[in-house]
Amino acid sequence: SKPVKPRNFESIVRTGDHRIEHLIVIVGANGYTFLTYVPPVICVMINEKHVIRKESFMGIRNKKRETLRRLDSKTLDAKFLNEIRNGLNCSPFEAEAVLEVVKEVYFPFLDEQSVKAPPGKVTLIAVSADEPAGKPVADCEKQSVCLTIHRGPEDDKILQGQGAAGFRQARIIDLCQEALSQGALITREDLAYRVFFVSTRTITRDLNVLREVNPNVMIALRSTIHDIGPVLTHRTKIVHLALEGKTMTQICQIMKHSPQAVNNYLSTFARCVHLKHKDMQVGQIAFLLRRGKALVQKYLDIVTECESDKNMTYHLEELLRLGTCSKGGKKSIRGRQHD
Structure with missing residues:
Protein backbone atom coordinates (compact mmCIF):
# COMPACT_ATOMS: atom_id res chain seq x y z
CA SER A 1 0.00 0.00 0.00
CA LYS A 2 1.07 3.58 -0.62
CA PRO A 3 2.56 5.41 2.36
CA VAL A 4 0.05 7.83 3.87
CA LYS A 5 0.91 10.74 6.13
CA PRO A 6 -1.41 11.21 9.13
CA ARG A 7 -3.47 14.39 8.97
CA ASN A 8 -3.99 15.25 12.64
CA PHE A 9 -0.77 13.86 14.07
CA GLU A 10 2.90 14.77 13.96
CA SER A 11 5.27 11.81 13.69
CA ILE A 12 8.61 12.18 15.45
CA VAL A 13 11.26 9.56 14.80
CA ARG A 14 14.62 9.49 16.56
CA THR A 15 17.39 6.99 15.76
CA GLY A 16 20.79 6.38 17.30
CA ASP A 17 22.67 8.17 14.51
CA HIS A 18 19.96 10.74 13.74
CA ARG A 19 19.20 9.32 10.30
CA ILE A 20 15.93 7.98 8.93
CA GLU A 21 16.01 5.17 6.35
CA HIS A 22 13.07 3.46 4.64
CA LEU A 23 10.45 4.89 7.00
CA ILE A 24 6.94 3.87 5.91
CA VAL A 25 3.67 4.84 7.56
CA ILE A 26 0.77 2.52 6.78
CA VAL A 27 -2.82 3.06 7.89
CA GLY A 28 -4.16 -0.08 9.57
CA ALA A 29 -7.27 -1.11 11.45
CA ASN A 30 -5.77 -0.15 14.81
CA GLY A 31 -4.06 3.07 13.77
CA TYR A 32 -0.71 3.87 12.25
CA THR A 33 2.16 1.37 12.04
CA PHE A 34 5.79 2.28 11.44
CA LEU A 35 7.98 -0.13 9.45
CA THR A 36 11.67 0.66 9.61
CA TYR A 37 15.06 -0.91 8.91
CA VAL A 38 17.17 1.33 11.13
CA PRO A 39 18.67 0.74 14.62
CA PRO A 40 16.35 1.00 17.65
CA VAL A 41 13.72 3.63 16.80
CA ILE A 42 11.41 5.57 19.09
CA CYS A 43 8.15 6.66 17.46
CA VAL A 44 6.04 9.28 19.21
CA MET A 45 2.59 10.29 17.94
CA ILE A 46 1.27 13.55 19.33
CA ASN A 47 -1.56 15.93 18.62
CA GLU A 48 -1.71 19.60 19.48
CA LYS A 49 -2.18 18.99 23.23
CA HIS A 50 -0.66 15.78 24.48
CA VAL A 51 1.17 12.56 23.64
CA ILE A 52 -1.12 9.91 22.21
CA ARG A 53 1.25 6.96 21.88
CA LYS A 54 4.96 6.26 22.27
CA GLU A 55 6.49 2.99 21.10
CA SER A 56 9.94 1.52 20.57
CA PHE A 57 10.81 -0.62 17.56
CA MET A 58 13.90 -2.70 16.89
CA GLY A 59 15.35 -2.70 13.41
CA ILE A 60 17.49 -5.30 11.66
CA ARG A 61 20.90 -5.69 13.34
CA ASN A 62 23.72 -4.15 11.31
CA LYS A 63 26.85 -6.08 12.32
CA LYS A 64 29.19 -4.02 10.14
CA ARG A 65 28.02 -0.80 11.78
CA GLU A 66 28.43 -2.37 15.25
CA THR A 67 32.00 -3.37 14.38
CA LEU A 68 32.85 0.16 13.24
CA ARG A 69 31.38 1.61 16.43
CA ARG A 70 33.44 -0.74 18.61
CA LEU A 71 36.59 0.17 16.69
CA ASP A 72 35.77 3.87 16.93
CA SER A 73 35.44 3.54 20.72
CA LYS A 74 39.03 2.24 20.88
CA THR A 75 40.76 5.43 19.74
CA LEU A 76 42.60 8.19 21.59
CA ASP A 77 39.72 10.59 20.94
CA ALA A 78 37.20 8.16 22.42
CA LYS A 79 39.42 7.52 25.44
CA PHE A 80 39.83 11.26 26.05
CA LEU A 81 36.08 11.92 25.69
CA ASN A 82 35.27 9.11 28.12
CA GLU A 83 37.73 10.47 30.70
CA ILE A 84 36.31 14.00 30.36
CA ARG A 85 32.68 12.88 30.65
CA ASN A 86 33.33 10.67 33.68
CA GLY A 87 35.81 12.96 35.42
CA LEU A 88 34.05 16.30 34.94
CA ASN A 89 30.50 14.96 34.60
CA CYS A 90 29.95 17.02 31.46
CA SER A 91 27.76 16.37 28.45
CA PRO A 92 29.04 14.72 25.25
CA PHE A 93 28.75 18.09 23.50
CA GLU A 94 30.94 19.81 26.11
CA ALA A 95 33.47 16.95 25.98
CA GLU A 96 33.70 17.29 22.19
CA ALA A 97 34.29 21.04 22.56
CA VAL A 98 37.13 20.45 25.05
CA LEU A 99 38.69 17.89 22.71
CA GLU A 100 38.64 20.30 19.78
CA VAL A 101 40.31 23.02 21.88
CA VAL A 102 43.03 20.59 23.02
CA LYS A 103 43.71 19.58 19.43
CA GLU A 104 43.84 23.20 18.30
CA VAL A 105 46.24 24.30 21.05
CA TYR A 106 48.55 21.30 21.61
CA PHE A 107 48.62 19.21 18.44
CA PRO A 108 50.83 21.59 16.39
CA PHE A 109 53.58 21.11 19.00
CA LEU A 110 52.99 17.43 19.82
CA ASP A 111 53.63 16.33 16.22
CA GLU A 112 57.15 17.76 16.37
CA GLN A 113 58.03 16.41 19.83
CA SER A 114 56.26 13.04 19.81
CA VAL A 115 58.36 9.90 20.24
CA LYS A 116 58.14 7.59 17.25
CA ALA A 117 57.50 3.88 17.72
CA PRO A 118 60.55 1.65 17.10
CA PRO A 119 60.72 -0.22 13.77
CA GLY A 120 58.46 -3.26 13.64
CA LYS A 121 56.22 -2.05 16.47
CA VAL A 122 52.74 -0.53 16.51
CA THR A 123 50.85 1.32 19.23
CA LEU A 124 47.12 0.78 19.59
CA ILE A 125 44.31 1.22 22.09
CA ALA A 126 42.85 -1.94 23.67
CA VAL A 127 40.37 -2.74 26.42
CA SER A 128 41.83 -3.08 29.91
CA ALA A 129 42.26 -6.67 31.09
CA ASP A 130 40.32 -5.86 34.27
CA GLU A 131 37.11 -4.95 32.42
CA PRO A 132 34.49 -7.72 32.75
CA ALA A 133 32.49 -9.34 29.97
CA GLY A 134 29.08 -7.87 29.18
CA LYS A 135 30.18 -4.26 29.57
CA PRO A 136 29.90 -2.17 26.37
CA VAL A 137 33.28 -1.56 24.79
CA ALA A 138 32.56 2.18 24.65
CA ASP A 139 32.26 2.26 28.46
CA CYS A 140 35.34 0.12 29.17
CA GLU A 141 38.64 1.51 30.39
CA LYS A 142 41.23 1.56 27.62
CA GLN A 143 44.99 0.95 27.67
CA SER A 144 47.68 1.99 25.19
CA VAL A 145 49.84 -0.99 24.23
CA CYS A 146 52.92 -1.27 22.04
CA LEU A 147 53.04 -4.54 20.12
CA THR A 148 55.94 -6.08 18.20
CA ILE A 149 54.59 -7.09 14.80
CA HIS A 150 57.83 -7.68 12.90
CA ARG A 151 60.85 -9.10 14.75
CA GLY A 152 63.38 -8.78 11.95
CA PRO A 153 65.14 -11.48 9.87
CA GLU A 154 63.28 -14.24 11.72
CA ASP A 155 59.93 -12.99 10.44
CA ASP A 156 61.35 -12.31 6.98
CA LYS A 157 62.15 -16.03 6.68
CA ILE A 158 58.63 -16.95 7.82
CA LEU A 159 57.05 -14.59 5.27
CA GLN A 160 59.26 -15.95 2.51
CA GLY A 161 58.68 -19.60 3.33
CA GLN A 162 55.10 -19.71 4.69
CA GLY A 163 53.48 -16.60 3.26
CA ALA A 164 51.23 -14.06 4.97
CA ALA A 165 49.01 -16.69 6.63
CA GLY A 166 52.00 -18.44 8.18
CA PHE A 167 53.34 -15.10 9.41
CA ARG A 168 50.03 -14.19 11.07
CA GLN A 169 49.74 -17.58 12.74
CA ALA A 170 53.32 -17.31 14.00
CA ARG A 171 52.68 -13.90 15.59
CA ILE A 172 49.09 -14.00 16.95
CA ILE A 173 49.84 -15.89 20.18
CA ASP A 174 52.83 -13.67 21.05
CA LEU A 175 50.91 -10.48 20.24
CA CYS A 176 48.01 -11.48 22.51
CA GLN A 177 50.40 -12.34 25.32
CA GLU A 178 52.35 -9.10 24.81
CA ALA A 179 49.15 -7.06 25.14
CA LEU A 180 48.15 -8.99 28.28
CA SER A 181 51.54 -8.33 29.86
CA GLN A 182 50.83 -4.60 29.41
CA GLY A 183 47.44 -4.86 31.11
CA ALA A 184 45.15 -5.07 28.09
CA LEU A 185 43.33 -7.69 26.04
CA ILE A 186 43.00 -7.50 22.27
CA THR A 187 40.22 -8.95 20.13
CA ARG A 188 39.83 -10.49 16.69
CA GLU A 189 38.80 -7.05 15.44
CA ASP A 190 41.98 -5.49 16.83
CA LEU A 191 44.11 -8.09 15.07
CA ALA A 192 42.16 -7.70 11.83
CA TYR A 193 41.78 -3.91 11.58
CA ARG A 194 44.70 -2.56 13.61
CA VAL A 195 47.52 -5.08 13.19
CA PHE A 196 47.32 -7.29 10.09
CA PHE A 197 44.76 -5.32 8.01
CA VAL A 198 42.71 -8.33 6.97
CA SER A 199 39.11 -9.39 7.57
CA THR A 200 37.91 -10.87 10.86
CA ARG A 201 37.07 -14.08 8.99
CA THR A 202 40.73 -14.43 8.05
CA ILE A 203 41.74 -14.03 11.71
CA THR A 204 39.09 -16.60 12.69
CA ARG A 205 40.59 -19.11 10.25
CA ASP A 206 44.06 -18.43 11.64
CA LEU A 207 42.79 -18.99 15.19
CA ASN A 208 41.14 -22.27 14.18
CA VAL A 209 44.42 -23.47 12.67
CA LEU A 210 46.33 -22.54 15.83
CA ARG A 211 43.83 -24.36 18.06
CA GLU A 212 44.04 -27.48 15.90
CA VAL A 213 47.84 -27.52 15.79
CA ASN A 214 48.39 -26.51 19.44
CA PRO A 215 45.22 -27.36 21.40
CA ASN A 216 47.02 -26.95 24.73
CA VAL A 217 48.34 -23.45 24.00
CA MET A 218 46.39 -20.56 25.50
CA ILE A 219 45.52 -17.68 23.12
CA ALA A 220 45.01 -14.66 25.39
CA LEU A 221 42.19 -12.97 23.48
CA ARG A 222 39.55 -11.01 25.39
CA SER A 223 36.91 -13.52 24.30
CA THR A 224 38.96 -16.39 25.75
CA ILE A 225 39.94 -14.78 29.03
CA HIS A 226 36.45 -13.48 29.82
CA ASP A 227 34.39 -16.36 28.37
CA ILE A 228 32.96 -14.38 25.47
CA GLY A 229 31.99 -16.67 22.63
CA PRO A 230 31.64 -20.41 22.06
CA VAL A 231 35.25 -21.51 22.70
CA LEU A 232 35.27 -24.09 25.51
Whole structure:
Protein backbone atom coordinates (compact mmCIF):
# COMPACT_ATOMS: atom_id res chain seq x y z
CA SER A 1 0.00 0.00 0.00
CA LYS A 2 1.07 3.58 -0.62
CA PRO A 3 2.56 5.41 2.36
CA VAL A 4 0.05 7.83 3.87
CA LYS A 5 0.91 10.74 6.13
CA PRO A 6 -1.41 11.21 9.13
CA ARG A 7 -3.47 14.39 8.97
CA ASN A 8 -3.99 15.25 12.64
CA PHE A 9 -0.77 13.86 14.07
CA GLU A 10 2.90 14.77 13.96
CA SER A 11 5.27 11.81 13.69
CA ILE A 12 8.61 12.18 15.45
CA VAL A 13 11.26 9.56 14.80
CA ARG A 14 14.62 9.49 16.56
CA THR A 15 17.39 6.99 15.76
CA GLY A 16 20.79 6.38 17.30
CA ASP A 17 22.67 8.17 14.51
CA HIS A 18 19.96 10.74 13.74
CA ARG A 19 19.20 9.32 10.30
CA ILE A 20 15.93 7.98 8.93
CA GLU A 21 16.01 5.17 6.35
CA HIS A 22 13.07 3.46 4.64
CA LEU A 23 10.45 4.89 7.00
CA ILE A 24 6.94 3.87 5.91
CA VAL A 25 3.67 4.84 7.56
CA ILE A 26 0.77 2.52 6.78
CA VAL A 27 -2.82 3.06 7.89
CA GLY A 28 -4.16 -0.08 9.57
CA ALA A 29 -7.27 -1.11 11.45
CA ASN A 30 -5.77 -0.15 14.81
CA GLY A 31 -4.06 3.07 13.77
CA TYR A 32 -0.71 3.87 12.25
CA THR A 33 2.16 1.37 12.04
CA PHE A 34 5.79 2.28 11.44
CA LEU A 35 7.98 -0.13 9.45
CA THR A 36 11.67 0.66 9.61
CA TYR A 37 15.06 -0.91 8.91
CA VAL A 38 17.17 1.33 11.13
CA PRO A 39 18.67 0.74 14.62
CA PRO A 40 16.35 1.00 17.65
CA VAL A 41 13.72 3.63 16.80
CA ILE A 42 11.41 5.57 19.09
CA CYS A 43 8.15 6.66 17.46
CA VAL A 44 6.04 9.28 19.21
CA MET A 45 2.59 10.29 17.94
CA ILE A 46 1.27 13.55 19.33
CA ASN A 47 -1.56 15.93 18.62
CA GLU A 48 -1.71 19.60 19.48
CA LYS A 49 -2.18 18.99 23.23
CA HIS A 50 -0.66 15.78 24.48
CA VAL A 51 1.17 12.56 23.64
CA ILE A 52 -1.12 9.91 22.21
CA ARG A 53 1.25 6.96 21.88
CA LYS A 54 4.96 6.26 22.27
CA GLU A 55 6.49 2.99 21.10
CA SER A 56 9.94 1.52 20.57
CA PHE A 57 10.81 -0.62 17.56
CA MET A 58 13.90 -2.70 16.89
CA GLY A 59 15.35 -2.70 13.41
CA ILE A 60 17.49 -5.30 11.66
CA ARG A 61 20.90 -5.69 13.34
CA ASN A 62 23.72 -4.15 11.31
CA LYS A 63 26.85 -6.08 12.32
CA LYS A 64 29.19 -4.02 10.14
CA ARG A 65 28.02 -0.80 11.78
CA GLU A 66 28.43 -2.37 15.25
CA THR A 67 32.00 -3.37 14.38
CA LEU A 68 32.85 0.16 13.24
CA ARG A 69 31.38 1.61 16.43
CA ARG A 70 33.44 -0.74 18.61
CA LEU A 71 36.59 0.17 16.69
CA ASP A 72 35.77 3.87 16.93
CA SER A 73 35.44 3.54 20.72
CA LYS A 74 39.03 2.24 20.88
CA THR A 75 40.76 5.43 19.74
CA LEU A 76 42.60 8.19 21.59
CA ASP A 77 39.72 10.59 20.94
CA ALA A 78 37.20 8.16 22.42
CA LYS A 79 39.42 7.52 25.44
CA PHE A 80 39.83 11.26 26.05
CA LEU A 81 36.08 11.92 25.69
CA ASN A 82 35.27 9.11 28.12
CA GLU A 83 37.73 10.47 30.70
CA ILE A 84 36.31 14.00 30.36
CA ARG A 85 32.68 12.88 30.65
CA ASN A 86 33.33 10.67 33.68
CA GLY A 87 35.81 12.96 35.42
CA LEU A 88 34.05 16.30 34.94
CA ASN A 89 30.50 14.96 34.60
CA CYS A 90 29.95 17.02 31.46
CA SER A 91 27.76 16.37 28.45
CA PRO A 92 29.04 14.72 25.25
CA PHE A 93 28.75 18.09 23.50
CA GLU A 94 30.94 19.81 26.11
CA ALA A 95 33.47 16.95 25.98
CA GLU A 96 33.70 17.29 22.19
CA ALA A 97 34.29 21.04 22.56
CA VAL A 98 37.13 20.45 25.05
CA LEU A 99 38.69 17.89 22.71
CA GLU A 100 38.64 20.30 19.78
CA VAL A 101 40.31 23.02 21.88
CA VAL A 102 43.03 20.59 23.02
CA LYS A 103 43.71 19.58 19.43
CA GLU A 104 43.84 23.20 18.30
CA VAL A 105 46.24 24.30 21.05
CA TYR A 106 48.55 21.30 21.61
CA PHE A 107 48.62 19.21 18.44
CA PRO A 108 50.83 21.59 16.39
CA PHE A 109 53.58 21.11 19.00
CA LEU A 110 52.99 17.43 19.82
CA ASP A 111 53.63 16.33 16.22
CA GLU A 112 57.15 17.76 16.37
CA GLN A 113 58.03 16.41 19.83
CA SER A 114 56.26 13.04 19.81
CA VAL A 115 58.36 9.90 20.24
CA LYS A 116 58.14 7.59 17.25
CA ALA A 117 57.50 3.88 17.72
CA PRO A 118 60.55 1.65 17.10
CA PRO A 119 60.72 -0.22 13.77
CA GLY A 120 58.46 -3.26 13.64
CA LYS A 121 56.22 -2.05 16.47
CA VAL A 122 52.74 -0.53 16.51
CA THR A 123 50.85 1.32 19.23
CA LEU A 124 47.12 0.78 19.59
CA ILE A 125 44.31 1.22 22.09
CA ALA A 126 42.85 -1.94 23.67
CA VAL A 127 40.37 -2.74 26.42
CA SER A 128 41.83 -3.08 29.91
CA ALA A 129 42.26 -6.67 31.09
CA ASP A 130 40.32 -5.86 34.27
CA GLU A 131 37.11 -4.95 32.42
CA PRO A 132 34.49 -7.72 32.75
CA ALA A 133 32.49 -9.34 29.97
CA GLY A 134 29.08 -7.87 29.18
CA LYS A 135 30.18 -4.26 29.57
CA PRO A 136 29.90 -2.17 26.37
CA VAL A 137 33.28 -1.56 24.79
CA ALA A 138 32.56 2.18 24.65
CA ASP A 139 32.26 2.26 28.46
CA CYS A 140 35.34 0.12 29.17
CA GLU A 141 38.64 1.51 30.39
CA LYS A 142 41.23 1.56 27.62
CA GLN A 143 44.99 0.95 27.67
CA SER A 144 47.68 1.99 25.19
CA VAL A 145 49.84 -0.99 24.23
CA CYS A 146 52.92 -1.27 22.04
CA LEU A 147 53.04 -4.54 20.12
CA THR A 148 55.94 -6.08 18.20
CA ILE A 149 54.59 -7.09 14.80
CA HIS A 150 57.83 -7.68 12.90
CA ARG A 151 60.85 -9.10 14.75
CA GLY A 152 63.38 -8.78 11.95
CA PRO A 153 65.14 -11.48 9.87
CA GLU A 154 63.28 -14.24 11.72
CA ASP A 155 59.93 -12.99 10.44
CA ASP A 156 61.35 -12.31 6.98
CA LYS A 157 62.15 -16.03 6.68
CA ILE A 158 58.63 -16.95 7.82
CA LEU A 159 57.05 -14.59 5.27
CA GLN A 160 59.26 -15.95 2.51
CA GLY A 161 58.68 -19.60 3.33
CA GLN A 162 55.10 -19.71 4.69
CA GLY A 163 53.48 -16.60 3.26
CA ALA A 164 51.23 -14.06 4.97
CA ALA A 165 49.01 -16.69 6.63
CA GLY A 166 52.00 -18.44 8.18
CA PHE A 167 53.34 -15.10 9.41
CA ARG A 168 50.03 -14.19 11.07
CA GLN A 169 49.74 -17.58 12.74
CA ALA A 170 53.32 -17.31 14.00
CA ARG A 171 52.68 -13.90 15.59
CA ILE A 172 49.09 -14.00 16.95
CA ILE A 173 49.84 -15.89 20.18
CA ASP A 174 52.83 -13.67 21.05
CA LEU A 175 50.91 -10.48 20.24
CA CYS A 176 48.01 -11.48 22.51
CA GLN A 177 50.40 -12.34 25.32
CA GLU A 178 52.35 -9.10 24.81
CA ALA A 179 49.15 -7.06 25.14
CA LEU A 180 48.15 -8.99 28.28
CA SER A 181 51.54 -8.33 29.86
CA GLN A 182 50.83 -4.60 29.41
CA GLY A 183 47.44 -4.86 31.11
CA ALA A 184 45.15 -5.07 28.09
CA LEU A 185 43.33 -7.69 26.04
CA ILE A 186 43.00 -7.50 22.27
CA THR A 187 40.22 -8.95 20.13
CA ARG A 188 39.83 -10.49 16.69
CA GLU A 189 38.80 -7.05 15.44
CA ASP A 190 41.98 -5.49 16.83
CA LEU A 191 44.11 -8.09 15.07
CA ALA A 192 42.16 -7.70 11.83
CA TYR A 193 41.78 -3.91 11.58
CA ARG A 194 44.70 -2.56 13.61
CA VAL A 195 47.52 -5.08 13.19
CA PHE A 196 47.32 -7.29 10.09
CA PHE A 197 44.76 -5.32 8.01
CA VAL A 198 42.71 -8.33 6.97
CA SER A 199 39.11 -9.39 7.57
CA THR A 200 37.91 -10.87 10.86
CA ARG A 201 37.07 -14.08 8.99
CA THR A 202 40.73 -14.43 8.05
CA ILE A 203 41.74 -14.03 11.71
CA THR A 204 39.09 -16.60 12.69
CA ARG A 205 40.59 -19.11 10.25
CA ASP A 206 44.06 -18.43 11.64
CA LEU A 207 42.79 -18.99 15.19
CA ASN A 208 41.14 -22.27 14.18
CA VAL A 209 44.42 -23.47 12.67
CA LEU A 210 46.33 -22.54 15.83
CA ARG A 211 43.83 -24.36 18.06
CA GLU A 212 44.04 -27.48 15.90
CA VAL A 213 47.84 -27.52 15.79
CA ASN A 214 48.39 -26.51 19.44
CA PRO A 215 45.22 -27.36 21.40
CA ASN A 216 47.02 -26.95 24.73
CA VAL A 217 48.34 -23.45 24.00
CA MET A 218 46.39 -20.56 25.50
CA ILE A 219 45.52 -17.68 23.12
CA ALA A 220 45.01 -14.66 25.39
CA LEU A 221 42.19 -12.97 23.48
CA ARG A 222 39.55 -11.01 25.39
CA SER A 223 36.91 -13.52 24.30
CA THR A 224 38.96 -16.39 25.75
CA ILE A 225 39.94 -14.78 29.03
CA HIS A 226 36.45 -13.48 29.82
CA ASP A 227 34.39 -16.36 28.37
CA ILE A 228 32.96 -14.38 25.47
CA GLY A 229 31.99 -16.67 22.63
CA PRO A 230 31.64 -20.41 22.06
CA VAL A 231 35.25 -21.51 22.70
CA LEU A 232 35.27 -24.09 25.51
CA THR A 233 38.80 -25.49 25.21
CA HIS A 234 40.39 -23.38 27.95
CA ARG A 235 37.62 -24.17 30.46
CA THR A 236 37.94 -27.93 30.09
CA LYS A 237 41.74 -27.62 30.06
CA ILE A 238 41.65 -25.85 33.44
CA VAL A 239 39.48 -28.63 34.89
CA HIS A 240 41.83 -31.28 33.47
CA LEU A 241 44.84 -29.56 35.05
CA ALA A 242 43.09 -29.48 38.43
CA LEU A 243 42.24 -33.18 38.16
CA GLU A 244 45.87 -33.92 37.28
CA GLY A 245 46.86 -32.46 40.64
CA LYS A 246 48.08 -29.03 39.55
CA THR A 247 47.85 -26.28 42.17
CA MET A 248 45.99 -23.01 41.72
CA THR A 249 49.25 -21.14 41.14
CA GLN A 250 50.41 -23.61 38.50
CA ILE A 251 47.08 -23.48 36.67
CA CYS A 252 47.15 -19.67 36.61
CA GLN A 253 50.69 -19.69 35.22
CA ILE A 254 49.91 -22.27 32.53
CA MET A 255 46.56 -20.85 31.40
CA LYS A 256 47.29 -17.14 32.00
CA HIS A 257 44.05 -16.78 34.00
CA SER A 258 43.37 -15.04 37.29
CA PRO A 259 42.73 -17.15 40.43
CA GLN A 260 39.14 -15.85 40.50
CA ALA A 261 38.49 -17.08 36.96
CA VAL A 262 40.06 -20.49 37.64
CA ASN A 263 38.08 -20.86 40.85
CA ASN A 264 34.88 -20.01 38.96
CA TYR A 265 35.49 -22.78 36.40
CA LEU A 266 36.25 -25.36 39.08
CA SER A 267 33.22 -24.30 41.11
CA THR A 268 30.93 -24.68 38.11
CA PHE A 269 32.45 -28.08 37.32
CA ALA A 270 31.96 -29.27 40.91
CA ARG A 271 28.32 -28.20 40.90
CA CYS A 272 27.81 -30.08 37.63
CA VAL A 273 29.17 -33.22 39.30
CA HIS A 274 26.85 -32.86 42.31
CA LEU A 275 23.80 -32.35 40.10
CA LYS A 276 24.84 -35.31 37.95
CA HIS A 277 24.96 -37.46 41.10
CA LYS A 278 21.32 -36.47 41.64
CA ASP A 279 20.47 -38.07 38.26
CA MET A 280 19.74 -34.77 36.53
CA GLN A 281 19.93 -34.47 32.76
CA VAL A 282 22.20 -32.13 30.80
CA GLY A 283 19.38 -29.70 30.05
CA GLN A 284 18.32 -29.53 33.70
CA ILE A 285 21.88 -28.90 34.88
CA ALA A 286 22.40 -26.20 32.25
CA PHE A 287 19.16 -24.49 33.33
CA LEU A 288 19.99 -24.58 37.04
CA LEU A 289 23.57 -23.35 36.61
CA ARG A 290 22.73 -20.91 33.81
CA ARG A 291 25.39 -22.39 31.59
CA GLY A 292 25.30 -23.67 28.04
CA LYS A 293 24.47 -27.30 27.31
CA ALA A 294 27.73 -27.72 25.40
CA LEU A 295 29.81 -26.70 28.42
CA VAL A 296 27.82 -28.94 30.78
CA GLN A 297 28.22 -31.89 28.42
CA LYS A 298 31.99 -31.30 28.24
CA TYR A 299 32.19 -31.29 32.03
CA LEU A 300 30.17 -34.51 32.29
CA ASP A 301 32.45 -36.14 29.72
CA ILE A 302 35.36 -35.32 32.03
CA VAL A 303 33.51 -37.03 34.89
CA THR A 304 33.26 -40.13 32.70
CA GLU A 305 37.03 -39.96 32.11
CA CYS A 306 37.60 -39.88 35.87
CA GLU A 307 35.86 -43.24 36.28
CA SER A 308 38.72 -44.98 34.44
CA ASP A 309 41.57 -43.00 36.01
CA LYS A 310 42.33 -43.44 39.71
CA ASN A 311 44.45 -40.28 39.89
CA MET A 312 41.70 -38.11 38.39
CA THR A 313 39.12 -39.79 40.65
CA TYR A 314 41.16 -38.96 43.74
CA HIS A 315 41.56 -35.29 42.81
CA LEU A 316 37.88 -35.06 41.88
CA GLU A 317 36.93 -36.29 45.34
CA GLU A 318 39.35 -33.78 46.87
CA LEU A 319 37.87 -31.00 44.76
CA LEU A 320 34.37 -31.82 45.96
CA ARG A 321 35.50 -32.26 49.55
CA LEU A 322 37.23 -28.89 49.69
CA GLY A 323 33.94 -27.18 48.98
CA THR A 324 34.43 -25.49 45.62
CA CYS A 325 30.72 -25.98 45.10
CA SER A 326 29.79 -23.96 48.19
CA LYS A 327 27.26 -21.14 48.11
CA GLY A 328 27.94 -18.72 45.27
CA GLY A 329 31.04 -20.61 44.23
CA LYS A 330 33.19 -18.12 46.11
CA LYS A 331 35.10 -20.49 48.36
CA SER A 332 38.56 -20.94 46.92
CA ILE A 333 40.96 -23.84 47.03
CA ARG A 334 43.70 -21.97 48.84
CA GLY A 335 44.64 -25.11 50.68
CA ARG A 336 46.03 -26.56 47.45
CA GLN A 337 48.01 -23.54 46.35
CA HIS A 338 51.15 -24.49 48.24
CA ASP A 339 50.79 -28.27 48.47
